[in-house]
Amino acid sequence: MKNRKKKVGLHELYAKDPIEADRLLWGRESDPETRRGFLRKGALLAIGAALGAPMVYGKHFPAGMIPAGLAQEDAPFQIPGKHPDLIVLNDRPLNVETPAHLLDDKLTPADKFFIRNNGIPPEEDEINVNTWTLSIEGESVRQKKSYTIQELKDKFQHHTYALTLECGGNGRSEFNPPAKGNQWGVGAVACASWTGVRLKDVLNDVGLKGDAVYVGYEGMDRHVSGNPEKKPISRGVPMEKAMQDETIIAWAMNGQDIPYQNGHPLRLVTGGWPASTSGKWLTKLLVRNKVHDGPKMEAPSYRVPCKPVAPGTKVKDEDMCIIESMPVKSVITYPKTGASLKSGQKLPIRGHAWAGELSVEKMEYSIDFGATWKPAKLEAAANRLAWQHFNAEVSFPEKGYYEVWARATDSRGTAQPMILPGWNPKGYLNNACHRIAVKVI
Ligand SMILES: Nc1nc2c(c(=O)[nH]1)N[C@H]1C(S)=C(S)[C@@H](COP(=O)(O)O)O[C@H]1N2
Numbered sequence: 001m002k003n004r005k006k007k008v009g010l011h012e013l014y015a016k017d018p019i020e021a022d023r024l025l026w027g028r029e030s031d032p033e034t035r036r037g038f039l040r041k042g043a044l045l046a047i048g049a050a051l052g053a054p055m056v057y058g059k060h061f062p063a064g065m066i067p068a069g070l071a072q073e074d075a076p077f078q079i080p081g082k083h084p085d086l087i088v089l090n091d092r093p094l095n096v097e098t099p100a101h102l103l104d105d106k107l108t109p110a111d112k113f114f115i116r117n118n119g120i121p122p123e124e125d126e127i128n129v130n131t132w133t134l135s136i137e138g139e140s141v142r143q144k145k146s147y148t149i150q151e152l153k154d155k156f157q158h159h160t161y162a163l164t165l166e167c168g169g170n171g172r173s174e175f176n177p178p179a180k181g182n183q184w185g186v187g188a189v190a191c192a193s194w195t196g197v198r199l200k201d202v203l204n205d206v207g208l209k210g211d212a213v214y215v216g217y218e219g220m221d222r223h224v225s226g227n228p229e230k231k232p233i234s235r236g237v238p239m240e241k242a243m244q245d246e247t248i249i250a251w252a253m254n255g256q257d258i259p260y261q262n263g264h265p266l267r268l269v270t271g272g273w274p275a276s277t278s279g280k281w282l283t284k285l286l287v288r289n290k291v292h293d294g295p296k297m298e299a300p301s302y303r304v305p306c307k308p309v310a311p312g313t314k315v316k317d318e319d320m321c322i323i324e325s326m327p328v329k330s331v332i333t334y335p336k337t338g339a340s341l342k343s344g345q346k347l348p349i350r351g352h353a354w355a356g357e358l359s360v361e362k363m364e365y366s367i368d369f370g371a372t373w374k375p376a377k378l379e380a381a382a383n384r385l386a387w388q389h390f391n392a393e394v395s396f397p398e399k400g401y402y403e404v405w406a407r408a409t410d411s412r413g414t415a416q417p418m419i420l421p422g423w424n425p426k427g428y429l430n431n432a433c434h435r436i437a438v439k440v441i
């Protein structure tokens with residue numbers, strides 16, 4: 001497999017030396033503390049030249065931010081069953097994100113669903129749908145029990161839900177100081193329709209002890225070290241999440257077999273929570289009498305500081321808390337960043353918004369770098385934990401370079417931050433507003 005082109009340029013420079021990057025890009029020094037401040041006229045002209053059009057609302061554009069119009073193009077890379085324009089961040093284990101404009105479908109099709117592997121998936125010929133068994137064990141089951149996929153299908157009622165899965169590290173590439181790990185842009189998120197049986201129906205059939213507090217999963221994938229004793233990942237959710245109607249053990253995505261890289265033939269789906277809790281190639285569920293302690297449950301994996309910290313702070317393991325519901329977020333899926341239109345034309349925009357366990361109550365967009373906001377139309381979710389679609393018709397006052405920023409607000413009134421939210425050592429939960437570049441010519 002060919003690795004994708006190494007990312008170079010401004011993004012890398014920003015990661016290494018943000019002050020120098022500001023100087024190069026903006027021709028001025030930024031405040032080393034906040035790297036905020038706004039552009040002077042000379043810098044505005046320079047940036048306009050680089051973009052090929054003047055930045056009409058340039059006086060509102062924060063220094064230290066890279067215009068979305070200067071985003072890097074990546075080399076195509078072909079993965080079986082996946083769209084050629086997905087972006088490969090790592091090929092062992094395979095980690096692949098979806099560019100925002102390929103997330104335009106209301107339900108994400110199989111070929112556009114991102115891949116986040118922590119280990120090496122089972123070989124395709126090791127997957128036998130007829131003999132695959134799921135065993136339910138752990139100290140809090142009355143008696144261990146196992147089911148074939150056919151038994152699950154025969155014994156329990158089937159349910160289909162649209163469920164949003166977003167990797168906890170989605171958006172990591174923006175953090176500064178940078179966080180190690182896959183440098184996800186915006187596309188480690190998807191919402192497909194999943195069919196299976198409710199985890200709670202299965203757990204009730206098995207019979208639980210009164211002390212059950214957590215359900216962990218194990219999958220058939222292997223640790224990259226090749227050590228058969230080690231699992232690459234085994235995470236889980238508290239009983240309350242496990243017992244929700246929408247928490248399912250699924251065998252189908254969008255009415256078809258789950259794609260191989262996304263967990264065929266069986267996966268746990270826990271919508272609205274970090275997708276790391278949705279175990280792929282599911283072989284085992286462990287009902288625990290304590291917080292599950294499988295690989296990647298321990299600090300600092302999938303945890304953030306319990307209390308906000310200054311960027312770059314070292315945080316003790318005991319001060320890191322497990323991520324549960326994901327924060328409010330949205331993505332503009334049409335047009336693709338870099339769109340241009342004729343002066344006087346209106347630009348239709350659309351995308352999706354989601355808010356973990358909550359719903360999205362309001363959607364807005366800005367064409368002046370967040371100085372003012374206008375409402376977008378927001379649709380109701382297909383069901384709880386599914387993303388919601390939005391659209392708007394955008395007018396621009398004159399020719400020039402613009403960015404369209406989108407901002408969702410959840411049902412508790414919490415809105416997406418315009419720029420990077422709380423820094424954390426592992427780079428999780430970046431729910432800053434998505435933005436696209438637009439030129440009016
Ligand atoms: N068995 C197994 N399940 C797993 C993983 C894995 O590596 N192995 N990765 C987790 C993580 S971190 C994420 S973000 C999602 C990604 O799901 P996807 O690859 O279908 O997009 O799967 C989760 N479930």
Ligand SMILES: [Mo]
Pocket residue numbers: 116166167168169274275276
């Ligand atoms: Mo993840």
